[in-house]
Amino acid sequence: MINLVVRGDSGKAVARAEAGVDWMVGFPDLNAPEFPMLWALTPYGDAVFNQRQIPLLLAELDRIPAACGGEWVGQARELCQVVGRGTHLYLWFVGD
Template identity: 45%
Template structure:
């Protein structure tokens, strides 16, 4: 399971997602040339995106094929991404198991 958080520059958790995403073949085999941000997620490691990267990430979410992530996770990902963009010194963290 990969969970999602927004953290401040000092590592303080600002927001936690209620839904995570299960690592599966659909997510593991995303074409990195089409999904450069989501295609770099790892199941057992943390991945951190800054606000510039989040802009690219948010453009990827609506283009995901059905079944890669749940609708709930997709909505929270978009909401937390917007939180990063609306704030200062915030980062979007994907937390692998």
């Protein structure tokens, strides 16, 4: 399970999602050129998105295949807004 958290430069968590991403459901089949942000997710590593990458991530969330969706998508959108409103904030997808 991949967890979502917003962290500042200090590494301190300022927000987190309650739902996690089940990477095994649909993600291995994502097309890298079509979903470069989501394709970066792995079940055992971390992926970090900065303010400039958030619009790209949101665009991918708008067209994510149903197999990859779930409660986490709405929560990821909310966390993207937190990153967009702050400074020196990053959205982390934290693998196991």
